[in-house]
Amino acid sequence: MNVERALVSKIVQEKDLGPVVEKSITQEFFLEPESKAVFQTLLRHQSEYGQVPTLGAIRLDHPEYRFMKVDDSLDLLIDKIRENHTLALLEEGLAEGVEHYDARNVKDALAALHNTISRIASDVPNSRDTNVAQTGQERLAHYLSLKDLDGALLGIPTGFSTLDKATQGFQDEQLNFFVGPPKAGKTTLMLLASIAVHLYGLRPLLFTFEMSEQEMTARMDAFRAGISHERLRTGALKSEEWKRLERYIHQLDVMPDYWMSADSNSATTLSGIGAKIDQYKPDIVFIDGLYMLIDEQTGEQNTPQALTNITRGLKRMAQNKRLSVNASTQVLEWKMDKKKGITSNSIGYSSSFGQDADNIFGVERTEDPAIQKIKVVLSRNSPPRETYIEWDWEHGKFEELQENPFEATEGGGWDGDNSASF
DSSP, rough: OHHHHHHHHHHHHHOOOHHHHTTTTTTGOOHHHHHHHHHHHHHHHHHHHHSSOOOHHHHHHHHTTOOOOSSOOHHHHHHHHHHHHHHHHHHHHHHHHHHHHTTTTTTHHHHHHHHHHHHHHHHHHHOOOOOGOOHHHHHHHHHHHHTTTTTTOOOOOOOOHHHHHHHSSSTTTTEEEEEESSEEEEHHHHHHHHHHHEEEEEEEEEEESSSSHHHHHHHHHHHTTTOOOHHHHHHHOOHHHHHHHHHHHHHHSSOOEEEEEOOOOSSSSHHHHHHHHHHHSEEEEEEGGGGGOOOOOOOOBBBBBHHHHHHHHHHHHHHHHHHHEEEEEOOOOGGBBTTTTTGGBBBBOOOOOHHHOOEEEEEEEEETTTTTEEEEESSSSSSEEEEEEETTTTTTTTEEEEOOOOOOTSSSSOOOOOOOOO
């Protein structure tokens, strides 16, 4: 069946162009010149007169075009032409990739594949329009289901009660940023959050650009086994620590997958990240070191325009793949407020972080090296909040404190007895 000719004929037959436009079908989907020309006429007539032209009106401009009687549904034809367009884009991209492959140019071959995937996502989108007037009963059912939560989270636990109360957990289609000055602990905070997700029974995918996979897994193993990171790293574990490490490693056999990617060759662009997501199908995504990504549109890294394009792309990725996407980046210490500390304006080089984020979590040092301040800097659905985390690297423990340890008390200050286990 000639899908392009069938689709044009069906539009005229049904006198309905709406579903085709809603699915973002454009003239670029047509390879046959005659069908493309007729489709352009349909679009032009719809724009000028508000309706699909009659068969007689079309024949005035296209007297030789052969229409056909079509019994298949319009939805089926739309799906078929979308599939054909996707295959055409794949063929074009793969041909370019093969040329670079034959020339043994790995970098350009990978770039061609990544650009192809990105173009398919852009050119063949899925419509998500909703008629709000007709979905009221569905929303009532959703609101009623919230009563059954009985205090449970809407999303995935972050691992920190204060952040959970503020955000209701990591939720699908949301873009969240973990920010802080260099060496303040944003990578550790994100790693702890990913561990909480895994313990919850879901599959994280973590991209690590600042640290190697070996460095990141060593931290994870120390945290989860409750042992000294330093002794694990140097091979000086005590006997009891080794037993705890072995128990934890054995427990992983019955747990969901946890994917970690340190692939600097193929995952430093949004297309590369998207490809990894399609490959592993995680429940949530973490990206450590967003500022090290390369913008495919400009070819730049860590410039204002590059960062803007990347945050915009990550937001679309979260929405299109219906995942919670979380990324870390640095703030500029000279832009931190002397009283408020980290604000959305502190994030380096682009205002798009504050514009595109659903939540921004900040990590700040305190006067006590063992205690870090964790803040909800910005949230679409919550006022700013903050809490304090005690970091015990010697025993692999990170505990959220129930009170501000730096507030003066009648006893002369914090006595160390107000913590809640991570």
